[in-house]
Amino acid sequence: MDIRFLESFVSVATHGSVAEAARRLNLTPAAVAQRLRALENELGHSLVSRVGRTMRPTASGLAVLGQTERLFAAMRDLRAAAADDLPAGQLSLGATATALTGLMPNILARLSTRFPHVEAFIRPGASVDLYHSLLAGELDAAVLVRPHFAMPKSIAWHTLRHEPLVLIAPAAVELYDPHEALERLPFIRYDRNQWGGQLIDRYLRQHRLKVREWLELDALDAIVTLVERGLGLSIVPDWAPPWPEGLHLRKIALPDVQARQSGVLWNRSGPRIAAIDAFVQCCTTTLLDPPDAPETSSNG
The missing domain is CATH 3.40.190.10 (Periplasmic binding protein-like II)
Incomplete structure (x- = not known):
């Protein structure tokens, strides 16, 4: 099974449209439709059906959707393992609304420059929700507000900002x-x-x-x-x-x-630990050595 065909199905099911899935995947609608038909032929079941103007998953499609996150996580782990301890693969990261605008842009810019083989998927959310998602293994790391209670030893914390x-x-x-x-x-x-x-x-x-x-x-x-x-x-x-x-x-x-403490929380172990460590390194060094601001011009 081609994982790209599965990704196309998930995008159609999520966004309810072949056209929208094609736009997000940077493909033509014909290419997405072809991938979807090939996947249905391989599995022997129809995965989506049209309801009005919306494409919705069938019962078989819902069953497949329930397994996709596990499959995608396994693929990320395989890519990380193949990198032989080099920072590579896709990270699932969380960030609060203020971190997304105030901290993450510089951190991600440094991550893409220093570790180009690390990909990042960002989930925005409240600190409490991101914390529980990280404990559940749904996130590799998150930039959030420090909780006011003791944290398990399986995760690590580094303060980035004190915010009175x-x-x-x-x-x-x-x-x-x-x-x-x-x-x-x-x-x-x-x-x-x-x-x-x-x-x-x-x-x-x-x-x-x-x-x-x-x-x-x-x-x-x-x-x-x-x-x-x-x-x-x-x-x-x-x-x-x-x-x-x-x-x-x-x-x-x-x-x-x-003061409120904002910082990075991450899992101490796992198949993507090299990529996680690279992200944490970018978090800590960006605050000490922020990137140069882009040049601006004005018309006088």
Whole structure:
């Protein structure tokens, strides 16, 4: 069985269209359709059927889909084993929303330059979800917020950034006492289901602050935008830039505050350990020695 034919089937089943699968695989629709027919002929069953304008997997197709992740993981392991301990193969990586914009671009740029035979598949998500996916073996490594509990010895952690909590307010608001302002003005809370949100909740309780909470969100970009529009104050981790552009905010350091730690978490062993170690190396060295910024030009 040609693994490329299976990948084409998965793309059609996932995206519901031969045309969309072809676009994502950089193939012609005719080539994808041919691969799909060849796979169906080899297996002796129809794998997809048309429902209106959408292609959906049949019962046989759903059964095959249930096995594909295991097959693809086995192929990644074979490529890594064939590399003879050299960094190679495909890594399944996780990253939080702020890490995707603030940390991962430079890390991935260094990874592609120094280890061109390592491929990366990135899954965005919340830290708690990425953590459990890594423990389940679904991810090789993840850039996320450090959990507030002891981690098993099968995984390793390296802190990349200390991100203190800061009070953010609209630029026009005068703040003389951050704690007084937090109790006086409407408060937009970072979701307590997130580890960063739990850190903020502990800060408020430790300082016995009774905030006028009216909204709770798990999206930091949305929180700072709402604050800039004058809808309240918030406490957020001072995450790695870029922050949303064009915002006029006051950012005030809070007293006696614990910093959120963002870093890389990875599995200590496995068939892709050489590639994992290469990724971790790029994470740690990029923060110490960031790549040069690309040249920009302006028309005056």
